[in-house]
Amino acid sequence: MRPTWLKTSLTLIMCATLWLPGPASAAQTAKPAGVAAQVKAPKLVVVMVIDGLPSEQVQRYRDQFGPGGLRRLLEQGASFTDAHQAHGITVTAVGHSAVLSGAYPYRHGIIGNNWIASNGQQVYCTEDTRYHYIDEETDTHDGTSPANLRVDTLGDQLRYASGNRSKVVTVSGKDRGAILLAGKTGTAYMYMDKTGDFASSTYYMDKYPAWAGRFRAAKPQDRYYAKSWKPLLDDKAYADDAPYPEATTINTNRFPFTFYSDSGKPAADYYGRLKASPAIDELTLEFAEAAVDGEQLGSNPTGATDLLGISLSGHDYVNHAYGPESRMSHDHLQQIDRKIAQFFAFLDKRVGMDNVLVVLTADHGFANTAEFSRSQHVDALRVDPKALLDKLDGALAERFGGAKLVKTSLLPEVYLDYAAIERRGLARADVENAAARFLLTQPGISEVFTRTQLEQGIAATSRLATLMQRAWNRQLSGDLLVVPTPYTIFSSGTSGASHGTPWQYDTSVPLLIMGKRWIRPGEQGGYTEVVDIAPTLAQILHVRRPAGAEGRVLTEALR
Known part of the structure; x- marks a missing residue:
């Protein structure tokens, strides 16, 4: 649900009509002032x-x-x-x-x-x-x-x-x-x-x-x-x-x-x-x-x-x-604009x-690319996913007696090995918390949300937490959601830009809607949110x- 601090209040407008006895005249059967005829749907x-x-x-x-x-x-x-x-x-x-x-x-x-x-x-x-x-x-x-x-x-x-x-x-x-x-x-x-x-x-x-x-x-x-x-x-x-x-x-x-x-x-x-x-x-x-x-x-x-x-x-x-700061991106958007004009x-x-x-x-x-961001005095990094996962594996092994407890990762998702955790007689929440604490010590990591937190619901704590709560699916998602610091990207390369954060x-x-x-x-x-598009179109249609x-x-x- 959208948090209360984002909800838009609704105003109810009530129109009263006067009931008159006797046969209805044309004027009496006409639509009341202020009530518009239903607009025909778009083709x-x-x-x-x-x-x-x-x-x-x-x-x-x-x-x-x-x-x-x-x-x-x-x-x-x-x-x-x-x-x-x-x-x-x-x-x-x-x-x-x-x-x-x-x-x-x-x-x-x-x-x-x-x-x-x-x-x-x-x-x-x-x-x-x-x-x-x-x-x-x-x-x-x-x-x-x-x-x-x-x-x-x-x-x-x-x-x-x-x-x-x-x-x-x-x-x-x-x-x-x-x-x-x-x-x-x-x-x-x-x-x-x-x-x-x-x-x-x-x-x-x-x-x-x-x-x-x-x-x-x-x-x-x-x-x-x-x-x-x-x-x-x-x-x-x-x-x-x-x-x-x-x-x-x-x-x-x-x-x-x-x-x-x-x-x-x-x-x-x-x-x-x-x-x-x-x-x-x-x-x-x-x-x-x-x-x-x-x-x-x-x-x-x-x-x-x-x-x-x-x-x-x-x-x-x-x-x-x-x-997106490049001349290539700038020109590409201009090219798209002209093609859309032709399509219209x-x-x-x-x-x-x-x-x-x-x-x-x-x-x-x-x-922006991390290199461009640094030229603007922003602390932007490239975090190698494999290197980060290897460090996490090592830290958990040291903390829990040599066990390999990370199953795999597709950052920002990290999946723990439940079977290994069970064999060691460990509590999942303890492993999650240890993993989160370690990751938060690493360069370029801003926040880590654990499965236990997400299952209990964290949406009321902050806007960032709300967005991460919405991104997490109980059956499909990992056990940790890792958020990089602003302008930092998960990448093993040395060039290019990316996205994927809150x-x-x-x-x-952009959100533009046109229809005369x-x-x-x-x-x-x-x-406004992109999820507002479907209800709005449903209303119109x-x-x-x-x-x-x-x-x-x-x-x-x-x-």
Whole structure:
């Protein structure tokens, strides 16, 4: 539940009407003053998630946006300037799950991109070996279904209310980005790293519809070969390059970035290079356009409202590689803005934007690279997960007589070995507390929450504790949740940036809602959460809220 210090008070407005005897006149049967007719539902709801977009980047670069994309959303829609992914482990799968379920991780069951099962094996958030990609290679841990999502979504409720006449289609550069937006009954398409195609799985269908088959056959991803990503704006529009521009094995660290393959023709390494560039987002939006035409989204012959989910993955890859402070990240957001403007122009022609409701948010924010943060006199570190786990193992062995008591770790989660603890006749709480005390002595560690604390409920102690409580699932999560100090990241590498913490830079995301008939334009400064999106859309669409939804209706933005 949201803590009391975040709850918004509700005002009940009562309208009294006068009863008059005798036959009713036309005036007497008219609607009382102040009672508006029910507004017709949108023909199409478009939910856009820009992966890894901090709210501050939208505000910092907004004067450089073109007129038809993000600026249009900011000026014609409701802009929530204090919106948050309000849970403590801010990663892609968790954030995408919150958008249309309205639920926190402890309820929706997606506690990370990966976690450890009771048998000690690693689980990927959307893996399901009962299904496979259609006409694509499928590895064991590839995302093929929403089986691990324990709740329904707004799209599921929309289809239920319409007798399955509403269509729900999602597309993303990442499998988890598409699958977790699609919910249980939508249809997800995702980018394939090895081929550059958009594929779906046998969970959704046995074969592709004709429009998707045509898109795949056209191979639009190959048109970038030997071309380059160059800055969109004049050189003077960008701040000086960050003093630590980061490089990865995918890209070098200076413009222009040329898309190529070591083989001399489009191949897996070339398709991988497209991911950390504007190309992946352009392809995603083009596939979304093909879906609008192919599925008649927004022109549903039954008159039912359709839902299109779009997750743009490129910004996350760019920020991981170079940091949100980089020129590359700055330019990438400008490129996304122009592509969104083109997509809105397409929707205007096909559906009419007056018939469309648009929501734009992000799954998480981003920390700056540790090197950049240190240049700003911030104590930012890179903490090697394996080295930290080895030290913890050693400290517990010394404390409890040589026993190996740590089973494994996927930081920020640490899993203890219950069998070893039982064999030694130890109390779990004693081991948890000893582990927490040791970890808190290590550089870069701010807080440690134990299973015993989380089972007893710690939400009332602080905002940080509330976020970590929401992030923890009793059946799935580890025995320790480890929070790094601000701007410190868990990483064994020496470059790049990351996210995943409860600190403001990771939780603060944009939340923009635009729809002429339903949304009152203007900036909203009150605290809001991404889990508020699903209840708000349910209100507008007159459908039942998803079962696990805990957000509120954003009434301040409704007409």
